[in-house]
Amino acid sequence: MITLKEIARRLGLSKSTVSRALRDSSEIGAETKQRVLELARELSYTPNPIALSLQRSRSQTIGIIVPEIANSFFGSVISGIEEVAYRQGYHITIYQSHDSSDREVTDVRNILVRRADGLVVSTASQIRNLDHFRTLQEQGIPVVFFDRKVENFQTHQVIVDDFDGAFRATEHLIEQGCRKLACLTGPQHLPIVQQRTGGFKAALQKHDLPIRAEWLVEGPFRQNSGNQLTKELFADLSDHPDGILAASTSIALGAHLAIREVGMKMPEEVALIGFSDPPIAPLLDPPLSSIAQPGFEMGQQSAELLIDMIEKKGKPIRYQTRILQTDLVVRRSSQRTQKV
């Protein structure tokens, strides 16, 4: 690898002159600049980012922590972050928390130790304690939360209007003629889940439909759990839901399978709609309706906010929570009336 020193040696100049020439400093003679630039190109010199990091204690890197990488929603978010970051000369490093808070703590430590300039994160679902993120912030490393909102934390957040999404999805089910609605929620300590549940209830209230506690079931964001809980909803075949809102993709997939397993006709006997819109939704039979979240855009906005904080380091900031709108994608699993 070729270094500044080497260029300086070959040209009989000093390191600093070369450094300045390369950064197009105004105090270097045009001719010298020329020679330096030429040789640098010829030798295909690239500055050593590690040396730079050490010197500036800035790594031009932003850390990302997501529960799971192989998930189309997080995949889009990452691509969104990537796009903005690269454009602005930043690099990304991705960590998976596997939805474990221990792992998340370790990841945060790595981010700190490896001197990332900032962090974009969707917290592990079990998490309650945010101290590790606080530590990061105190060390001057800004944090942006996306998707999973957190409380009592002063920083930017980019989330989706979960309440509204759930509300519209529920109204949609009602419009399709469903009257006996159930909701498969997730871990109730997650604000995201509370919002979705809230939207569901609000829609029922608005339409004067009963909220049956036993049809508001809670379980982890896992396919198995969604499957199991759905089957339980159909334990009594004389009195079962005719419309289901699932609070996450995995739960929705589990439910979809369960409905077929118990032999119910979808959407005639039960309509189903799920949160987030995975690429396989249209492939299911019947194709799964969903509340699509703008992942790529969330990534972009998070990255913009973060980079802004990084570059304005120290300056006071008015923290904002950006709320993005969801998109209701109606497919056959929830379509009981004919399209006109």
Place this chain on the structure above:
Amino acid sequence: MITLKEIARRLGLSKSTVSRALRDSSEIGAETKQRVLELARELSYTPNPIALSLQRSRSQTIGIIVPEIANSFFGSVISGIEEVAYRQGYHITIYQSHDSSDREVTDVRNILVRRADGLVVSTASQIRNLDHFRTLQEQGIPVVFFDRKVENFQTHQVIVDDFDGAFRATEHLIEQGCRKLACLTGPQHLPIVQQRTGGFKAALQKHDLPIRAEWLVEGPFRQNSGNQLTKELFADLSDHPDGILAASTSIALGAHLAIREVGMKMPEEVALIGFSDPPIAPLLDPPLSSIAQPGFEMGQQSAELLIDMIEKKGKPIRYQTRILQTDLVVRRSSQRTQKV
């Protein structure tokens, strides 16, 4: 952030003594060691990895390039690499090539410039030219290829027995009574695709079945393409395949949809089996049979081989190509005979 120098200052020692004490050097007095260790713990000192990298020109980081992150197969591979890497004190940084060779070249440059210690990669499918990887190797950064085998490149590779997988899947279709078999292949310049196609043909030959050129169709690894090509196979309803092998997950998903769209009964009129076994395979209707690839294990083995090369730097190496076995997962989409 607390540094060596700071500890030295507080203890009235020199940086080097502290450094040595921390690394448990035998030439430091037991008592001094004790004091240093204590203070370090108290201050929760962590060595600055950037300084270390600069000093050793080793970053303890391994780079990974995959076509797409949000893909369950690559997700498992990454988790496999992660597991081994963390255990051995390495860090990973993930790049997506988005299956573009330009992007891949950029990623490789980043890996070089950021001084990763090694690279694990599944090349972008269009790629033919491997010069960028050669450059890396010449700079002393070892490379391990997985999944997509490359030719004429001296290094370790970890792949799957694609020929055998395709062969067994095809035989399975034949056992199920299929006699008119088609294969949706991928980009033919990919060795992986040639292997799969080869396995398919070999099985037909073994069973004296005709290989019809018009039923050996080629297209990119995209769902749309798989869908389109499948529909074309059914353009003539009086003469269509009764069994299809799809050379990738996305193609298989597209085909699955197409078969339903053209109104064919699966598996009765057409049986389908695809490569790789995504988590949604069991959720499709009918559930999709597939040739499962051991992603996690591929990741582990790749990481082991890579770390081995990194740590044996310079020593001569006997390069090996590890061939892992696939697993035939039979589900309803290809099951025409009753299980006994």
Place this chain on the structure above:
DNA sequence: GTGAAAGCGCTAACAC
């Protein structure tokens, strides 16, 4: 057993 000094590659304050 401990310290001083050099160096990894780079920038920046301070000369001249």
Place this chain on the structure above:
DNA sequence: GTGTTAGCGCTTTCAC
């Protein structure tokens, strides 16, 4: 305009 020096945090000769 250009060079010298110091320093980012660490390890590693080389002295004593």
